[in-house]
Amino acid sequence: MIDAALFGAGLIGSVHAKNLARHPGVRLRYVVDPRQDAAERIAAGTGAEVADTATVMNDPSVKAVVIASATRTHAELIIGAAAKSKAIFCEKPIDLDIARTDQCLAAVEKAGVPLQIGFNRRFDPSFATVRKRIDAGEIGAVEQVIITSRDPEPETEEALAGGGGVFREMTIHDFDMARFLLGEEPVELFATGSSLVEPYYAKLGDYDTAMIILRTASGKQCHINNSVRAVYGYDQRIEVHGSKGMLQAGNRTPTSVSLSGESGIAADRPLYFFVERYADSYEAELDHFIQSVGAGRTPAVGAADGRKAMILCEAALASAKSGRFEPVRF
Amino acid sequence: MIDAALFGAGLIGSVHAKNLARHPGVRLRYVVDPRQDAAERIAAGTGAEVADTATVMNDPSVKAVVIASATRTHAELIIGAAAKSKAIFCEKPIDLDIARTDQCLAAVEKAGVPLQIGFNRRFDPSFATVRKRIDAGEIGAVEQVIITSRDPEPETEEALAGGGGVFREMTIHDFDMARFLLGEEPVELFATGSSLVEPYYAKLGDYDTAMIILRTASGKQCHINNSVRAVYGYDQRIEVHGSKGMLQAGNRTPTSVSLSGESGIAADRPLYFFVERYADSYEAELDHFIQSVGAGRTPAVGAADGRKAMILCEAALASAKSGRFEPVRF
Amino acid sequence: MIDAALFGAGLIGSVHAKNLARHPGVRLRYVVDPRQDAAERIAAGTGAEVADTATVMNDPSVKAVVIASATRTHAELIIGAAAKSKAIFCEKPIDLDIARTDQCLAAVEKAGVPLQIGFNRRFDPSFATVRKRIDAGEIGAVEQVIITSRDPEPETEEALAGGGGVFREMTIHDFDMARFLLGEEPVELFATGSSLVEPYYAKLGDYDTAMIILRTASGKQCHINNSVRAVYGYDQRIEVHGSKGMLQAGNRTPTSVSLSGESGIAADRPLYFFVERYADSYEAELDHFIQSVGAGRTPAVGAADGRKAMILCEAALASAKSGRFEPVRF
Amino acid sequence: MIDAALFGAGLIGSVHAKNLARHPGVRLRYVVDPRQDAAERIAAGTGAEVADTATVMNDPSVKAVVIASATRTHAELIIGAAAKSKAIFCEKPIDLDIARTDQCLAAVEKAGVPLQIGFNRRFDPSFATVRKRIDAGEIGAVEQVIITSRDPEPETEEALAGGGGVFREMTIHDFDMARFLLGEEPVELFATGSSLVEPYYAKLGDYDTAMIILRTASGKQCHINNSVRAVYGYDQRIEVHGSKGMLQAGNRTPTSVSLSGESGIAADRPLYFFVERYADSYEAELDHFIQSVGAGRTPAVGAADGRKAMILCEAALASAKSGRFEPVRF
Known part of the structure; x- marks a missing residue:
């Protein structure tokens, strides 16, 4: 205890x-x-x-x-x-x-x-399973990763002004997921951002809609797409393509109910936001921390991971301005 | 407290x-x-x-x-x-x-x-949602209900010999679900059973594979199919057809991961058995009980429901022998 | 030629x-x-x-x-x-x-x-594939078959009055499918019918909503559910349970498009009716006929199949009146 | 005629x-x-x-x-x-x-x-429906487009050497689809390519694995991912995100059959390659051409579309070398 x-x-x-x-x-x-x-x-x-x-x-x-x-x-x-x-x-x-x-x-x-960083998504049962199945060789060598990460609603102008911006607050999780899934460090990063959702994103020099490409030394590639507004709910999907196949992890819904009616077949929206969607992962990451501390083991997601994700955020900010591949120097 | x-x-x-x-x-x-x-x-x-x-x-x-x-x-x-x-x-x-x-x-x-009977499936988030959406009029008047209820593995011969048989141990839940979804009491019941999975079911005069039809006074119909062995995992699905559409609730899986490989697209099996599949419902039914007791309210699933489900079991046993619609007398 | x-x-x-x-x-x-x-x-x-x-x-x-x-x-x-x-x-x-x-x-x-009967559904690419995969042993011994067969709209009163009734016009296809999938002849049949959709079905002594159970000598079982009205479109699904797994064939839709919006994820309704849904099968059954004639081979779906389906219709009519398992005598 | x-x-x-x-x-x-x-x-x-x-x-x-x-x-x-x-x-x-x-x-x-260019995918029933539903306002203003386009197998070294390279032979269709779905011309393009599948792609100065981002003047974005090898079959999916929702069009499969077995639920692979997957679209594009010619109307996909797709190919080649957003000058 x-x-x-x-x-x-x-x-x-x-x-x-x-x-x-x-x-x-x-x-x-x-x-x-x-x-x-x-x-x-x-x-x-x-x-x-x-x-x-x-x-x-x-x-x-x-x-x-x-x-x-x-x-x-x-x-x-x-x-x-x-x-x-x-x-x-x-x-x-x-x-x-x-x-x-x-x-x-x-x-x-x-x-x-011991220091563990709260990259909870690594502990999501589906995402963790994707990593395990890559390790088990089910899709051979990883070649491309596609991360869809879209919030159900924008931050308020006040919250946005007081925070670190969309890359450091939102995309940072996707950068960690990219590293987690690529299994090889990115060496170059390209980012482009727009403000299409709320004008105050542009006013504050930030982006509400972004696309990113990362590339590793051996040529593996990762795409991230972000938006601060998905009216259908929190959209969190990953897709990993390898030499022997593809692994996908989809959204989670509150129920398995569908309605077949005159206008089509309607299924549930995804769970609303991170508290609901990632509930399991929050529980699992703390369990990992507590067990690591108890056993004197180094937690799996450490200080270096936190630092590297921040460096990727910096590269994204630079690239969105320069319009070119920015080198990633960890 | x-x-x-x-x-x-x-x-x-x-x-x-x-x-x-x-x-x-x-x-x-x-x-x-x-x-x-x-x-x-x-x-x-x-x-x-x-x-x-x-x-x-x-x-x-x-x-x-x-x-x-x-x-x-x-x-x-x-x-x-x-x-x-x-x-x-x-x-x-x-x-x-x-x-x-x-x-x-x-x-x-x-x-x-107060007495509450453990028909936990009424509290499953998906099944409860189906009932709520029927009540909200989303599919008009209920006409037919189809219940798929298949266990992942048979009981041992010892357990089977010591229990009440497949209708009273397994189908009883489906009978309660039939009443829950039909919204009108069954008045006739037809059942047929076979022993195709394990010979000791036949030896003990029981069935491991069964099909049932219930019918209400106004002519609504319900089909139940049961097997004690679904090698792909616990199969628990419901389908309600009404004058304006159909509501379905499907199985639940441990993850949302799928693998696209040379031999096809493979998704998870359903959760293994009732402890995993109905975990939410066990928590919800006790919460309902405790809240009902605390507030002095009658719980939603009471003694009469337990009794009626047993009478349906008796009718099923009779029909499987007689080969005819047996009257249901509550 | x-x-x-x-x-x-x-x-x-x-x-x-x-x-x-x-x-x-x-x-x-x-x-x-x-x-x-x-x-x-x-x-x-x-x-x-x-x-x-x-x-x-x-x-x-x-x-x-x-x-x-x-x-x-x-x-x-x-x-x-x-x-x-x-x-x-x-x-x-x-x-x-x-x-x-x-x-x-x-x-x-x-x-x-040569005489071939127009049981086109045996030539539907999905249903034919189910049969082939059963034959290949993918689900072991067949134990239960479930056939969902629901028309998008009722016949007019005139057409109904002039035809053979719902079992002989509609369910006859499902009876052939039952024989096709069970791989063993039914020996008993139970049917129950109601008139819940249009009063003229009752007036004409017919049913617009029916459920049926067939049983073979070895105890294999088949359930059919029918309705003359599925507001979401023609609903044609089969499910075959065997000792080693389940094969399912679902509906077909005009496109693969889905809309994720504020009220959920909406997919296409099934193709409207038999001309669209079974277009491939009509082409394939005639091709089979022409090739059989050309090669002097007996077509796969012959006179005996047509006769047996009719006998199952008669048994269904009898059972819906008697309320009991009727023997099937081919 | x-x-x-x-x-x-x-x-x-x-x-x-x-x-x-x-x-x-x-x-x-x-x-x-x-x-x-x-x-x-x-x-x-x-x-x-x-x-x-x-x-x-x-x-x-x-x-x-x-x-x-x-x-x-x-x-x-x-x-x-x-x-x-x-x-x-x-x-x-x-x-x-x-x-x-x-x-x-x-x-x-x-x-x-009249001159019509064979961008058949615009005539695919699902992709054409996505365009129509965007036009109908179902997802509001388009913000991001994601195109997944992966061939089931690489070209032979001979074919590759004799052709125009992956961007001009394969991605050109995706560039046309990007223009079709964005509804606004791209003004900048970023591309990166690797050779991870077959060494002769690198030897010939070409790429077998690529990711691309396009951007319009108003800031709309489009991502394309390409690979010349998807062992699970031809992977052709589109996803359009707008201010009011998302439209997706998925792959098509030969049948609707799935197998639930001990190792999971297995569905069909997508149709193998373009002849099968896009059969409907080839028929529809020629019908459009013939009807346009007959009626003296200008076909919907004309010379300018062919030219613009080629210019996007040139920009992709340049960007994959320069590592930066290349301007698109139509």
């Missing part, structure tokens, strides 16, 4: 809180959030205690922290937890700045603590 | 134990099972206490009992719990004997306690 | 005319129909000549006749063509009367001419 | 010959091919006459020519037919050289004859 603390009582923090509370191998001791009522709500539902950062850091019984607070607080919390030898699970991105990211990684390495 | 006790620490008892332990509105106090180690395993995982029947019945703080023990113990436990004014959730069937079933129902009625 | 004549210039006659005109191994010489304009329309489109029955029968160059005229004319045309040693393709049913059917079969046998 | 001649008796010429022979509005008079036996085979099956180019060109009764001969012969035949005022249907590409293409277009324009 590992004692843990949670930073961040927002949407994703609540998801982690529920999974920590249910997990037989962990005791959720503390919840930290500047929004006292949000923290209290989670505390009430889980038996945890509302605390401040210092209390958590200074309590030696807390062996693991789960960081789901605002992005700008990640770096300080990572460095603080590492200094106290606590195992760290941190939502992506580590930091919007690569130099600051490197400081975090140095601190973690020096402390020798 | 309702204090509850669980009778039965077998496969289905374990499912209920886990759902009771997770439920925020209930505290699982006791587990009762003659197999001490099975009871202790559940107790260890849930914080409940291993107890005997008398302790549970005599503890006035226990407001609700969940009966998942062997079928032959159901009647006595129901009568005992009713006498102590405890709310009752009981797995189907109430009893293999209709007269004994009627004694249970009389005891429950006299005591005025 | 075989010279042929067509009797009947109605809907199904037109389908055959088009396929005969296209076929490289046949020359369509004559079209016969009391409705002169209908015959002329077909003649104009195919290069055939409008003629009367005597002309066709007395022209020794006509080696094959295709009978797609009204059911009551079939017997006389079969007997006439047999007397002139012409190969015969005849739409089902041979005749509504079994004794008369037997006269036809005797005439054909005496003449030693 | 229009008299027509066919140039080219190869694979695609045979497809056109069959469709011309079947068409009620056309009489196929001549077949021209330097391979005498190939021409004779087609002549025998269609009633056409084997002839040389001069005979065809000098026969004033020939009102239309269908050019399906080797690419290098297209330009001369177009110019020759235009000089004789014959309507022209020509397989893509017009010529591998843009200047030569322009000479053809000038000749055609001067002669005032």
Whole structure:
């Protein structure tokens, strides 16, 4: 049984809180959030205690922290937890700045603590199965990967202005998935973005509609398409083409019900958004973290993965401006 | 918060134990099972206490009992719990004997306690959605129902010999589903059974392969097909035809992954068996029970439903012998 | 090159005319129909000549006749063509009367001419493939067959009054399919029918909604469900369960297009009715007939099949009245 | 009734010959091919006459020519037919050289004859339906198009060496489809290619695996993925995302049969290659040509479309070398 603390009582923090509370191998001791009522709500539902950062850091019984607070607080919390030898699970991105990211990684390495990044999609049962079946040789050598990743609705202008932009907030997951599925590091990246959905994306110098191509040294290719609006629901599909076949993973729906009526055969829309669609993966990634910590194993998705995804985001920003393949230098 | 006790620490008892332990509105106090180690395993995982029947019945703080023990113990436990004014959730069937079933129902009625029967499939998200969409008028008047219900593997000869036979153990769920979907009581039933899978079904005078037709007073029809062996996994599908269209609910699969290879496009088999396939429904039916008890409401699936399903089983046994439509007299 | 004549210039006659005109191994010489304009329309489109029955029968160059005229004319045309040693393709049913059917079969046998019955569905690419894959052992021994056969709209009251009723006009195809897929003759049949769609079905003593179960000597079972109204289009599906798996053949749609929109994922309705749905099978059955005639081979679907399907219709009529398994005596 | 001649008796010429022979509005008079036996085979099956180019060109009764001969012969035949005022249907590409293409277009324009280019996929029932439903406003404004286009097997080294390369032979169809679906001309194009399938693609300076992004002036985007080897069969899918939803068109299969067995649910592979997959479209495009010629209407897919597709091929070749967005100058 590992004692843990949670930073961040927002949407994703609540998801982690529920999974920590249910997990037989962990005791959720503390919840930290500047929004006292949000923290209290989670505390009430889980038996945890509302605390401040210092209390958590200074309590030696807390062996693991789960960081789901605002992005700008990640770096300080990572460095603080590492200094106290606590195992760290941190939502992506580590930091919007690569130099600051490197400081975090140095601190973690020096402390020798495990750090897992919240690339939950690797733990989605379907996506994880695709990876396993590639490894089992079912499609031979991977040649092309196609990632469809479309949100059901745009961010508000306020949220967009306060965040890192579409590549660093949304595509970052797809970049990690590209690396996960290609099985070889990308060396070049091309991106193009438009603002077709909401004018404030353009106003803020951002994109709401994007297409990307990555390429590895041996010539494997990956395409990502993004939009911030899919009126039919969260669209999350992957397709991997290899020398011996193709593996696809499709969307998930709330039910298996279809209606055959005068106007056609109608099936369910995909599950609405990430909380529903990736519910299994959030549970599985924390289980992986807790089990890794318990067994003294390095978690499968580590600091280097977080850093590389950020570098791909930077390359995408550069390419969308330059109109050319940008080199990827990890 | 309702204090509850669980009778039965077998496969289905374990499912209920886990759902009771997770439920925020209930505290699982006791587990009762003659197999001490099975009871202790559940107790260890849930914080409940291993107890005997008398302790549970005599503890006035226990407001609700969940009966998942062997079928032959159901009647006595129901009568005992009713006498102590405890709310009752009981797995189907109430009893293999209709007269004994009627004694249970009389005891429950006299005591005025809620009784819910474990027809969990009504709470399956897809099947429940079909019922809701029929009620919403999406397919007009129901005309025909088709229920496909096929187990992945036969029972062992020992289990079969000790149980109530395929109609009372397996088809009983389909009979409840037929009533649930037809929305009008069947008045006639035709059944035919064969033994094509395992010779011991015939040896024991039972069937491993069956087809049934039910008919209501207004002429609505329902077909059920059963087999005890579907090598591709648990096959549980429903199809409802109405004057304005058809609603179908299909199987569920572990992942959404498909492989396109030289020999075709291959998708997952359905989830293996009832524990996996109906996991959601087990959680939902207990939640319904607990909420009904808490709010003083009558649960949706009650004693009469359990009794009627048993009468349909009797009619099926009679028809499979007589080769004719048997009247259904509830 | 075989010279042929067509009797009947109605809907199904037109389908055959088009396929005969296209076929490289046949020359369509004559079209016969009391409705002169209908015959002329077909003649104009195919290069055939409008003629009367005597002309066709007395022209020794006509080696094959295709009978797609009204059911009551079939017997006389079969007997006439047999007397002139012409190969015969005849739409089902041979005749509504079994004794008369037997006269036809005797005439054909005496003449030693090939006779093929228009059970076109055996030639549907999907259904034919199911049969081939059963024969290849892909699902082991057949145990249960489920046939869904639902027309998009009812017959008019006039057509219904003038025809043989729903079992002899519609279900007859399903009975042939049952025999085709079971691979063993049915020995018992149970049927129940209702009138839920149009009151004139009841008024005429007929059914618009029916369910049937057939059973073979070894205990294999087949279920058929029929309705004369499927608002979503012609619903023609088969499902065969065997000891090693299940083969299914589904509906066909005009396109592969789907729309993902706010209200769900919408696919095409099935093709509207038999002319569209079974277009391939009409072409294939005539090709089979012509090739059989050319090579002096007995066609695969012969007189006995037509007769047996009629006997199953009679058993269904009897069972729907008696409410019991009726014996099937071929 | 229009008299027509066919140039080219190869694979695609045979497809056109069959469709011309079947068409009620056309009489196929001549077949021209330097391979005498190939021409004779087609002549025998269609009633056409084997002839040389001069005979065809000098026969004033020939009102239309269908050019399906080797690419290098297209330009001369177009110019020759235009000089004789014959309507022209020509397989893509017009010529591998843009200047030569322009000479053809000038000749055609001067002669005032109709010219249709063989972009058959626009006439595929599913793809044509997608276009119609976009026009009907079903998905609002188009934002992104995704085209999956993968051949079942690579060309031989000989064929590859003698042809125009993968972009001009294969992707050219996808470029036309991109223009067809975007509804706005692309202004920039990015392409990257690898040789992962057969080393002779690299040896010949060509690509067997490619990804492309096109972009219109308003920021609409289109992705194309190509491979010369899809072991599961010809993979031809389109996906169009708009402000109000997504339209998808999938592959077509020979049957609707699926097998549920111990290892999963297996469906048919897609139809093998273009002759099977696009059979309907070849028939429909010729029908469109013949009807346009008959009615004096300009065919829907004209010279400008052929030219623009070639310019996109040139841009792809340039981009695959430069690694940057290349401008598209029509």
